[in-house]
Amino acid sequence: MTQSVVIQVGQCGNQIGCCFWDLALREHAAVNQKAIYDEAISSFFRNVDTRVVGDGGSISRGKICSLKARAVLIDMEEGVVNEILQGPLRDVFDSKQLITDISGSGNNWAVGHKVFGSLYQEQILEKLRKSAEHCDCLQCFFIIHSMGGGTGSGLGTFLLKVLEDEFPEVYRFVTSVYPSGEDDVITSPYNSMLAMKELNEHADCVLPIDNQSLFDIISKIDLMVNSGKLGTTIKPKSLVTSSVGAFKKRQEKPFDAMNNIVANLLLNLTSSARFEGSLNMDLNEISMNLVPFPQLHYLVSSLTPLYTLADVNIPSRRLDQMFSDAFSKDHQLIRADPKHSLYLACALMVRGNVQISDLRRNIERLKPSLRFVSWNQEGWKTSLCSVPPVGHSHSLLALANNTCVKPTFIELRERFTRLYRKRAHLHHYLQIEGMEESCFTEAMSSLSALIQEYNQLDATKSMPAEELPRLSVAV
Amino acid sequence: MEPKVINQTLSKAAHSGRWKYGQHSCFCQKQGSGNNWAYGYSVHGPRHEDSIMNLIQKEVEKCDSLNGFFIIMSMAGGTGSGLGAFVTQNLQDQYSSPLKMNQIIWPYGTGEVIVQNYNSILTLSHLYRSSDALLVHENDAVHKICAKLMNIKQISFRDINQVLAHQLGSVFQPTYSGEGSFHYRRNPLGDLMENLVPHPEFKMLGVRNIPQMSENSLAYSTFTWAGLLKHLRQMLISNAKMEEGIDWQVRPPLSRLPTLGKMSLNKEFHFNTSIANLVILRGKDVHSAELGAFKDPALYTSWLEPVHAFSVWKTQRAFSKYEKSAALVSNSQFLVKPLDMIVGKAWNMFASKAYIHQYTKFGIEEEDFLDSFTLLEQVIASYCNLGF
Numbered sequence: 089m090t091q092s093v094v095i096q097v098g099q100c101g102n103q104i105g106c107c108f109w110d111l112a113l114r115e116h117a118a119v120n121q122k123a124i125y126d127e128a129i130s131s132f133f134r135n136v137d138t139r140v141v142g143d144g145g146s147i148s149r150g151k152i153c154s155l156k157a158r159a160v161l162i163d164m165e166e167g168v169v170n171e172i173l174q175g176p177l178r179d180v181f182d183s184k185q186l187i188t189d190i191s192g193s194g195n196n197w198a199v200g201h202k203v204f205g206s207l208y209q210e211q212i213l214e215k216l217r218k219s220a221e222h223c224d225c226l227q228c229f230f231i232i233h234s235m236g237g238g239t240g241s242g243l244g245t246f247l248l249k250v251l252e253d254e255f256p257e258v259y260r261f262v263t264s265v266y267p268s269g270e271d272d273v274i275t276s277p278y279n280s281m282l283a284m285k286e287l288n289e290h291a292d293c294v295l296p297i298d299n300q301s302l303f304d305i306i307s308k309i310d311l312m313v314n315s316g317k318l319g320t321t322i323k324p325k326s327l328v329t330s331s332v333g334a335f336k337k338r339q340e341k342p343f344d345a346m347n348n349i350v351a352n353l354l355l356n357l358t359s360s361a362r363f364e365g366s367l368n369m370d371l372n373e374i375s376m377n378l379v380p381f382p383q384l385h386y387l388v389s390s391l392t393p394l395y396t397l398a399d400v401n402i403p404s405r406r407l408d409q410m411f412s413d414a415f416s417k418d419h420q421l422i423r424a425d426p427k428h429s430l431y432l433a434c435a436l437m438v439r440g441n442v443q444i445s446d447l448r449r450n451i452e453r454l455k456p457s458l459r460f461v462s463w464n465q466e467g468w469k470t471s472l473c474s475v476p477p478v479g480h481s482h483s484l485l486a487l488a489n490n491t492c493v494k495p496t497f498i499e500l501r502e503r504f505t506r507l508y509r510k511r512a513h514l515h516h517y518l519q520i521e522g523m524e525e526s527c528f529t530e531a532m533s534s535l536s537a538l539i540q541e542y543n544q545l546d547a548t549k550s551m552p553a554e555e556l557p558r559l560s561v562a563v
Numbered sequence: 564m565e566p567k568v569i570n571q572t573l574s575k576a577a578h579s580g581r582w583k584y585g586q587h588s589c590f591c592q593k594q595g596s597g598n599n600w601a602y603g604y605s606v607h608g609p610r611h612e613d614s615i616m617n618l619i620q621k622e623v624e625k626c627d628s629l630n631g632f633f634i635i636m637s638m639a640g641g642t643g644s645g646l647g648a649f650v651t652q653n654l655q656d657q658y659s660s661p662l663k664m665n666q667i668i669w670p671y672g673t674g675e676v677i678v679q680n681y682n683s684i685l686t687l688s689h690l691y692r693s694s695d696a697l698l699v700h701e702n703d704a705v706h707k708i709c710a711k712l713m714n715i716k717q718i719s720f721r722d723i724n725q726v727l728a729h730q731l732g733s734v735f736q737p738t739y740s741g742e743g744s745f746h747y748r749r750n751p752l753g754d755l756m757e758n759l760v761p762h763p764e765f766k767m768l769g770v771r772n773i774p775q776m777s778e779n780s781l782a783y784s785t786f787t788w789a790g791l792l793k794h795l796r797q798m799l800i801s802n803a804k805m806e807e808g809i810d811w812q813v814r815p816p817l818s819r820l821p822t823l824g825k826m827s828l829n830k831e832f833h834f835n836t837s838i839a840n841l842v843i844l845r846g847k848d849v850h851s852a853e854l855g856a857f858k859d860p861a862l863y864t865s866w867l868e869p870v871h872a873f874s875v876w877k878t879q880r881a882f883s884k885y886e887k888s889a890a891l892v893s894n895s896q897f898l899v900k901p902l903d904m905i906v907g908k909a910w911n912m913f914a915s916k917a918y919i920h921q922y923t924k925f926g927i928e929e930e931d932f933l934d935s936f937t938l939l940e941q942v943i944a945s946y947c948n949l950g951f
Contacts, residue, residue: 089566090594127566225593364567366720367675372597376641377677380917432917433677445710445718451673463915466908468674469598556914558907561940 090227098240165192193238200242236267236276245286369471440482596641603645631662639679688935769897815861837895846887
């Protein structure tokens, strides 16, 4: 069994991270009734005897004493991290896992990346090495951050290079929150563009998310909850946005619902690696199957169901509905329409009491309406995990490598160009040591090259598949 | 290379109360091969070579007389396929006389794993060089058997594996060593290979069973050897995967005139030419079974006499819940079409170079892919030309 370490950077990253740990504990509490520290829990938590001072406290088997998250929390201002440490989750984190500063990055990628990067490089390395040492077999780093700010964006992406150099064999999965159109940070296009270059070059897999989509999903749920349709009541724990039963009993903060969705994404992503099932899928298989070319590693995710109705009988029609929903644009965590773009590959990670025949039936049913690239007509990767998420009898996470991410990148480039043309706010960046105009132009060309690759693939959509003649052999 | 499935397997076996795996007979690591053939073959293989070969040696030492190795693996993933190929190669180097048969699981046509076609062609080409015979089970076929014959509504992998296990049992359960003999066959693996693999170019074996049905249907059925064998023979010559939907139009060709050009794979009344066949009969009155129809020379390719090409094993003892049952292991054109499909899809993907970087990262170069393609195209061509 492998372990993963979560690195949460910046305000957004830490808030999402906090929700993630909360829900992870809830999930394991629900599954692990006997409070035995087992392989599943060990993938994200250490079992520590807190009576032992120093590092010797790790226990590998037996009853759970005190669980510590395998996490590193980084923020250049103290507000969010302090709140976490004073909240109900304070015992889950080790004070030695934190890196904080006071002044913040001022929404400036250059400050996060260049200034704090060099300032904290040693410390960061040390914390990472410590976390890695605590792991039997470290498979993956999960980095959570936002693209639009300074710390998450700048320092978060600085980390990627460090991880690549220091732990080349460990996968780097990045959950990035992209700024939406009405973002209030003026310099977010600069920050995002500069961060994109790093993601292109140093991440194994990126799961882009945007706030607008999360918000739309919440609105949809609210509509359902408040519509008061006769005879339908939603099980509160099943809401993909809820923290019911979790440890944070305090009043939910505004972003909590949205962060819970992302937290659920990460839980579902790792479920097959943690729990047993009839068709397991480890994290290294995600990268292998969904990344046909090194640059094209952006995966659009969708989660279903968003809620479960209280009636217990799930006829197979509902099960099929779950599959259909996964492909609708209302369920994507980023504004994208995969159904009308080109699929390079698609992964379906199913949890709960679903059998291989249900899976195959739905693939057959949905295939005709989806367009797959000519050389990957059956580009499906599937997994079945027998443990469903809390509050549901089954769930589905769809990860698609699809050209529908292109519009997000094109829009990002446009917003960047608008600002850059006027050279607005540029001096804040250029005055940082190590920053030059070439950083910006290089980032632009990196993104343009990526968009171009997607364009080329899209162009093949309308062309008939050209088949290379097979090798002919003498008989 | 990861512990979950082995743990499950060990505990399930122990649960039965009737048998279990040896305590130290397993080897696993923490992190799988990530569906990457190259990782299984080039990283896990060499890294764990000594441990794995030592474990095998221990088992070998417990045997009085080792006939051979039966390696069970799939082609679509990373460990079964890549590490499986590596281990088979090692067995060939280290143990020269025991035979090796690999039982391989042919993946579903519509993906379980996106890179399954790459993994499959790399596996097949390597096994072709180091194994003596490949016994193939196709997931699609077994799935259909579950759906149509066994009437299972929600098919799980457990159901599929039960059918597979039944097929294997129907082949390898003991049979008498000869007509009228009272001794059991001592070396079924060796006998099977001797009968079915006369030439190293032709190693692909398929299995067919009859009857195959759910408990409920069984209560209403009676069987005669004549009926069973008639169906089995037609399954053979029309390349039917199971008892239902057999095409009775297909007949053996009347003469062996060579037709112009290469035999088309989509020919409508495609007749399945065999190199060699083995029929295994289990059940009551087995001595009365009439097998002449299987000895018809028209079924076979011209370079083997039917007396060498056809063999039969018998036992009075019924197998599983069937009063009479028959199994067919066939070295014939059964697998040409699936093989052609996999090679075609892999080639198509290879042309666009998709996913290749995942393999070159671990030392499997484009050259290796090309070698595999060449070998398999050769195999396809050889099998296709059997009809002439």
